[in-house]
Amino acid sequence: MSEPIIVDKSIWISFFHGVESPQSKKLTKYIELDYPIYVCPTIIQEVLQGVRNDKQYRVIKENLLAFNILNDDGVKMAISAANLYRKLRKKGLTIRKSNDCLIAQYAIDHSLTILHQDRDFDLIMNNHTK
Numbered sequence: 001m002s003e004p005i006i007v008d009k010s011i012w013i014s015f016f017h018g019v020e021s022p023q024s025k026k027l028t029k030y031i032e033l034d035y036p037i038y039v040c041p042t043i044i045q046e047v048l049q050g051v052r053n054d055k056q057y058r059v060i061k062e063n064l065l066a067f068n069i070l071n072d073d074g075v076k077m078a079i080s081a082a083n084l085y086r087k088l089r090k091k092g093l094t095i096r097k098s099n100d101c102l103i104a105q106y107a108i109d110h111s112l113t114i115l116h117q118d119r120d121f122d123l124i125m126n127n128h129t130k
Helices: 009-016 022-032 041-049 054-065 074-090 098-109 119-127
Strands: 005-007 037-039 113-115
Touching (some): 005 098, 009 022, 009 041, 041 054, 041 098, 074 119, 098 113
Parallel strands (some): 005 113
C-alpha cells in the first residue's frame, strides 16, 4: 500500500470536508504513515479555486504545498496531455475533462498510482499504452 500516489481533486475535497470514503481513508492512512503523496499544479488549482472561506483557503493551500509537488515543464506536459487525449480519442474513448489527461500524464511520467473517484482515470490508465 505504500506505492507513491497522486491524489485527485475529488479525494482532497472529500478529505478536507471530512467525508469518509475508501479513497479518503486511504489518503488519511498515507498521511499518518508518511507514505509518498504527490500533487501537481492542476490539482492544486482545482482544489483551491473551490474554497470560499479565506482562512480555509490559507490552511488548505499550506497543507497541499507540504506534499511532494510535481512541477514539470508546463508546455511539455500540455503537449503530452494533448497527445494522450488524442490517442484515446482515436480509440473511441472521450475523456470528459481535459485536466484529467494532464493529471494522468503526470502519473504516467512519474509512475504514480492515481487515487481518485473518477471513471475517466480508469479509462485513461487502462488504455494509454495499448
